[in-house]
Amino acid sequence: MKDGIIRVLLGKTTMEAHDRGVRYLATKLREAGMEVIFMNFLEPQEILDAAIQEDVDVIGVSSSVEGHLPVAREVTRRLKELGKENVLVMFGGVIPERDFAPMKELGVREIFGPGSSAESIVTFIRNNARRPHVALT
Amino acid sequence: MSTPVAAAAHPSAPAVNTPSTQFTTEFLEATRKLEQEWRQKFSAIAQKFGVDPSTYARHTDSGLPLKPAYFPHDVATVDFQSIGAPGIFPFTRGLYAAQYQFMPWANQPVIGYGLPEETRRRMDYLQSQGMTGYFGNTFYNLVYDLVSHEGIDPDHPAAEGRVGQCGMAVYSREDNARLFDGLPLDKINVVHISYYENLPVLAHYLAYARRKGVPWEKLGGNSMNWYYQSAYVGMTCFPPKAGMDLAAEIVSFCTKRMPKWNTVNIFGYGMEEAGSTAVQEVAFSVATGIDYARNCIAKGLKPDEFLHRFGFQISQANDFFEEVCKIRALRRIWARKCHELGARDPRSMHVRIHTHTSGAVLTAQQPLNNLIRTTLHAFGAALAGVQAMEVSTFDEALAIPTEHSATMALRVQQIIQDESGITRVADPLGGSYFVEALTNQIEAAALAIVEEVEKRGGYHKCHDYVREQIESSAVRWRDQVDAKERMLVGVNKYQSDEMQDVEVFKVNPDSERIAIERIKALRASRDHARWEAAMADLEQATVRFKGGEIGVLLPAMIEASDADATTGELMGVLKKHLGWAPPH
Numbered sequence A: 001m002k003d004g005i006i007r008v009l010l011g012k013t014t015m016e017a018h019d020r021g022v023r024y025l026a027t028k029l030r031e032a033g034m035e036v037i038f039m040n041f042l043e044p045q046e047i048l049d050a051a052i053q054e055d056v057d058v059i060g061v062s063s064s065v066e067g068h069l070p071v072a073r074e075v076t077r078r079l080k081e082l083g084k085e086n087v088l089v090m091f092g093g094v095i096p097e098r099d100f101a102p103m104k105e106l107g108v109r110e111i112f113g114p115g116s117s118a119e120s121i122v123t124f125i126r127n128n129a130r131r132p133h134v135a136l137t
Numbered sequence B: 001m002s003t004p005v006a007a008a009a010h011p012s013a014p015a016v017n018t019p020s021t022q023f024t025t026e027f028l029e030a031t032r033k034l035e036q037e038w039r040q041k042f043s044a045i046a047q048k049f050g051v052d053p054s055t056y057a058r059h060t061d062s063g064l065p066l067k068p069a070y071f072p073h074d075v076a077t078v079d080f081q082s083i084g085a086p087g088i089f090p091f092t093r094g095l096y097a098a099q100y101q102f103m104p105w106a107n108q109p110v111i112g113y114g115l116p117e118e119t120r121r122r123m124d125y126l127q128s129q130g131m132t133g134y135f136g137n138t139f140y141n142l143v144y145d146l147v148s149h150e151g152i153d154p155d156h157p158a159a160e161g162r163v164g165q166c167g168m169a170v171y172s173r174e175d176n177a178r179l180f181d182g183l184p185l186d187k188i189n190v191v192h193i194s195y196y197e198n199l200p201v202l203a204h205y206l207a208y209a210r211r212k213g214v215p216w217e218k219l220g221g222n223s224m225n226w227y228y229q230s231a232y233v234g235m236t237c238f239p240p241k242a243g244m245d246l247a248a249e250i251v252s253f254c255t256k257r258m259p260k261w262n263t264v265n266i267f268g269y270g271m272e273e274a275g276s277t278a279v280q281e282v283a284f285s286v287a288t289g290i291d292y293a294r295n296c297i298a299k300g301l302k303p304d305e306f307l308h309r310f311g312f313q314i315s316q317a318n319d320f321f322e323e324v325c326k327i328r329a330l331r332r333i334w335a336r337k338c339h340e341l342g343a344r345d346p347r348s349m350h351v352r353i354h355t356h357t358s359g360a361v362l363t364a365q366q367p368l369n370n371l372i373r374t375t376l377h378a379f380g381a382a383l384a385g386v387q388a389m390e391v392s393t394f395d396e397a398l399a400i401p402t403e404h405s406a407t408m409a410l411r412v413q414q415i416i417q418d419e420s421g422i423t424r425v426a427d428p429l430g431g432s433y434f435v436e437a438l439t440n441q442i443e444a445a446a447l448a449i450v451e452e453v454e455k456r457g458g459y460h461k462c463h464d465y466v467r468e469q470i471e472s473s474a475v476r477w478r479d480q481v482d483a484k485e486r487m488l489v490g491v492n493k494y495q496s497d498e499m500q501d502v503e504v505f506k507v508n509p510d511s512e513r514i515a516i517e518r519i520k521a522l523r524a525s526r527d528h529a530r531w532e533a534a535m536a537d538l539e540q541a542t543v544r545f546k547g548g549e550i551g552v553l554l555p556a557m558i559e560a561s562d563a564d565a566t567t568g569e570l571m572g573v574l575k576k577h578l579g580w581a582p583p584h
Helices: A020-031 A044-054 A068-081 A097-106 A118-128 B025-048 B116-128 B146-150 B173-180 B198-211 B227-231 B240-257 B268-274 B278-298 B303-309 B320-341 B369-384 B403-419 B433-455 B463-482 B510-525 B528-546 B553-562 B567-578
Strands: A007-013 A035-041 A058-063 A088-093 A110-112 B139-143 B189-193 B220-222 B264-267 B310-316 B353-357 B388-390
Touching (some): A020 A035, A020 A058, A020 A088, A020 B463, A035 A044, A068 A088, A088 A118, A097 A110, B116 B139, B116 B403, B173 B198, B189 B198, B198 B240, B198 B553, B227 B278, B227 B463, B240 B264, B240 B278, B240 B303, B268 B278, B268 B310, B278 B303, B303 B320, B320 B433, B353 B369, B369 B388, B369 B403, B528 B553, B528 B567, B553 B567
Parallel strands (some): B139 B189
């Protein structure tokens, strides 16, 4: 593992075709010097398995057509069980505002809706990921 | 002053773009002189604005270079035959000689959410609001939910929170009864919007129709067969070749048994939504169509037996003229490609287009602005002469449409149809120097990509290439928005803190529980021995299909559906034998 390089897992359910945003984000995070794993998943456990195996600092889940609450519940619950609460969990996509508060209560740190800039997400990760960002020379 | 050289166009003798000219030399000299005169005036104005006219350049959203004004000599190399006439090969100006004169395009809004009864209420409501298909019949454009797309049942753990979302919770023949009972199946047209569960969805519908006593040959509607989408989205049940073969199964069955059924939908819309440019949308649509057609021919079908049942779903996005011209270019390219494939019946060379106005360019910010965007999109599609239309609702970037937003989207179509007067003339933009020149540019650029795909062995052999192309366009698009090189009102220009308070739709929270109860009740109440035998037959048929036989799979699946097998169970068999080594 390379020190100082923030590792991010981005996930999207296989059921949904709205990949454009998350794929774009993957490109932008890579350009910002992060290591990014992008995966499609069916069940939340797959995200967790990959996150643990790859020792990621950040999990980002994209959802545009509901189903985000059960995934958020499962991912945050399992991270707590594993003592990995310091993994930063964020969501993006089309998530109704009424769900923001319950998701944050679960431990989701931020939710990025339509129109969010990649720059704001990069900044958020750099400021909040457990691994301090070290600029590449 | 001009002398068009008009050679008779005939489907059996298609012309290629030859460098012949439709204008006389004297005429072209005169128009070039006129352009020089114009250019001096243009340059003087540009300099006043501090712009160097020698380096000044504008481009379409696809990146094609534009001139600030067009002249007859800009279309001099376009064959008169290539432009042609409405209803005449190569159909650049439209498929039908009468275009919208006696019948406008069909209104086909996408409908589908919650339980089948809930979707049915929206179907009946929109029908009552004047949603009209061809010959006064009603077309229902029905989308299945994500759970169905994935080929699982609602009680699968991964279905939690997704049942009846972004589509209807329909998983069995029994659910088809809840959805369609009381509708005249032989008079309506039903588009079944599905991803990988095309065969189960069609099997349920056919098993249901048979029980209602409606002969299959009288059914009109559509299967999608969007397997090729796995190139650029993360939905990947089946490897590319298996997907093409599953599509060929439906094509083969319908060719023999269901002459009114549209068998394959070439989904350019999904490509543009994923980020492709208009040029790439045309190119990859054509490349997919060619690949699917070749596979059907390899399985023993003749082009004129099946090509006329291929349809296209094309996006209509922001660059008004490029989006109009791409449709004209697509019609011309497809007609010629189908001729090369051996088609001789003009219907086999038609690009029948269902327009879906772009959702990707709609904004969550100032959502009512989307009504204006979609009106422009729909207007462009009408000028391009498409056959059917879905107008995205203004709350697209927020949630599933409300009844109000769905009605407004229907009104957009109806106002254009009934008030604007543009249906009075076929291909009203035809012959415009700019439109014909841009149509030609798009054609050339798209053909170059089609050739690249062909070099790589055809679409199904180069998913990685397609993904790279589309993804890099998506990144460029967003970078341009961020750099304010591409304007989006409310996003990077004219932002406002004022909230437009719009109602956000929420699916009935009880739907998921009810759908689960129903599927469990169905499994418990069905004749278990009959179901087991039908599933064993399906398994055998799938193995034979995998071994290269065609026409065995769908009939076995219809019998399994009749024995109350669910979508998840039917798809399970397909995934087991034809899917990627399945983790699920």
